[in-house]
Amino acid sequence: MTRPNTFRSGPDERGHFGIYGGRFVAETLMPLILEVEKAYREARADPAFEGAIREQLKQYVGRPNPLYYAERLTEKLGGAKIYFKREELNHTGAHKINNCIGQILLARRMGKKRIIAETGAGQHGVATATVCALFDMPCVIYMGETDIARQQPNVFRMKLLGAEVVPVTSGARTLKDAMNEALRDWVTNVADTYYLIGTAAGPHPYPAMVRDFQSVIGDEVRVQMQELEGRLPDSLVACVGGGSNAIGLFHPFLDDPSVQMVAVEAAGHGIDKGPLAHAASITGGRPGVLHGNRTYLLQDEDGQILEGHSISAGLDYPGVGPEHSWLHDIGRVEYVSATDQETLDAFQLCARTEGIIPALESAHALAEIVKRAPKLPKDHLMVLCLSGRGDKDIFSVAQHLGVKL
Template sequence: MSDVPAKPNSLRTGPDEDGRFGIFGGRFVAETLMPLILDLEAAYEAAKKDQSFQDEMNDLWAHYVGRPSPLYHAERLSEHLGGAKVYFKRDELNHTGSHKANNVLGQILLARRMGKKRIIAETGAGQHGVAVATFAARFGLPCVVYMGSADIERQKPNVFRMRLLGAEVRPVTSGTGTLKDAMNEALRDWVTNVDSTFYIIGTVAGPHPYPTMVRDFQSIIGRETREQMRTAEGRLPDSLVACIGGGSNAMGLFHPFLDDEAVEMYGVEAAGRGIDQGDGHHAASLSGGRAGVLHGNRTYLLQDDDGQIIDGHSISAGLDYPGIGPEHSWLHESGRVSYVSATDQEALDAFQLCCKLEGIIPALEPAHALAHVIKLAPEKPQDHLLVMNMCGRGDKDVFTVADALGITLDD
């Protein structure tokens, strides 16, 4: 799957055979699911080695998703910031409007290989749900998307999109009715419908092999970026910036560069109203959480002193997951990637700046990455090449932004 050779002492060879990145990752699932994830791992290993699987994926990436996505020099933004030369990796131009399509395509092809007849997924903001509903329609598979009732209220356009695409959106009212509860509910469905059902997880979290598999499918972002930057500038970029909820777009961009020591990497978590405001006000698992076990893996989690999970807050519904992919936890502790954060307000400011200077309405998720670019770029020299992953478009967020800016949109 990877065309970038690994070096000795590579950071790119993980996980180990138990699905661990250092102490993170693993397979913390109920026994009923254990045989299923072992099956999935075997099927994925076989598919990776099968050229026809790769060919089918490449064909659909090119003609259905619209890959490669452009690497775009954001000239006016660069000029405005007065430092680094800023590029956007334009994954918001993918079919369905975000990087989520990269992963969903890979998993649905795997589901077909495994003879599964029914697709389930969880979704927070609805971007993953829309991607799953899209590919389920494309391949004629029935699809159930679990979505927290609070998120359904916040993301009505995406709920309608999923329904148009033929998916059944099941509201989740248990717990706090958000993404983590939707994931619990999807796991409950899977444990009940073990024979027929394939669970498409939307981020680099969950039990092994999901974090690895999703990373591999998303790594197309970083592989294209390497090639495109070589073409544009004749060398590798100096720094990479991506937002982090569960962390799939960031992992996809970072992974092919992990062994290039000179490349700086910044993962930007959602600081919500500010990490210093305490529990429930942010969604920064690395900066404001600690190691724990949830949803099948050990990773950094937002939790209280007694190990109970705390809901995150972010203006972006795609970033308020209380955990983060286990490989990010490992990269955090090893120091290879710098994990920083941006507040709701900083993301809103970056959102508006991007609209005005570049004519691109970003999703609120990459607006967090952009908020860090705004801090970072001016500190860098003009020959510093910075790539930010523009992982989603902002159509879905215009209502949220209008609301935050105190503007009423009439019907």
């Protein structure tokens, strides 16, 4: 494949990253998608919009968060110098809020009166409910019944924040079904509703828009690493479900050839254990069309979508953002995977060596640096996106470790 002049110019005007992306939605939604695209294009050109986002990120979210030198982990692994980008210190405890601030300001600009969103683990639902409380907008969160049962604390948080949480009982009752149900709501309430998608997937312009709102992660790393080390990092590592924290970290560095990038998918019980045992769309799936975009999907021979498995409810989506599919195919980003067990080990290692309980999602990325860092020289600067904190996961981790709480 020929190497493009820049990796940062996508998508094209029809929302394509190479063959991926696009706008595969029902006709009823098409005018809405076009309206979001136009509004977003106008907002991006308006310095006041950019200013409002920056203000909220600083005063409400608490940005910039630190680029933290994980000294004990670095010593323990004995190789690369490891930095954590501390997204877990954001208000609501994860990177999800970066995108929610941007999109709620866009929804207000568009004069929308009602917000809907899907959530899997509940982190995006909590972040959406949070910004809806802040801006006094009614908020409906769709969440699979299965996820509701395993993420009770987040369900309660959303309710405390004033959101209505609607249990989704169709299909497998997890994230993909919640997204289907949110699309069904949107198709029915076209006049006043804004769909606040939580990851860098879905129909154009969502993948590009969510990426832009999350790029604050990589932009800050660039400045902070310059201050700390006087140069660019050598490698970036992030977990990928839909892929919003990864694309947010990577995108500002895509045109810096010296910066290596590694995205870590959820291998669940193991990719070799069959299509239902993991949630690694790129490593273990193939291209298809779902939820508005062409991308790598977990699917059977007949094109039916399969339900992925991961210990982390935030990664078990059967697709991935279309820009990741493209970055994979052209070889700019390396896609690897970590199993449930490797993740649990990394989760505990991080808690004990750094005093940070990471989200299980982020622990997948940690599992990769545990494998990778020892083989690298001590002057290799490695950045891990610590995308979320792990408080929400202590119950499922306890269960996996055989501890009764």
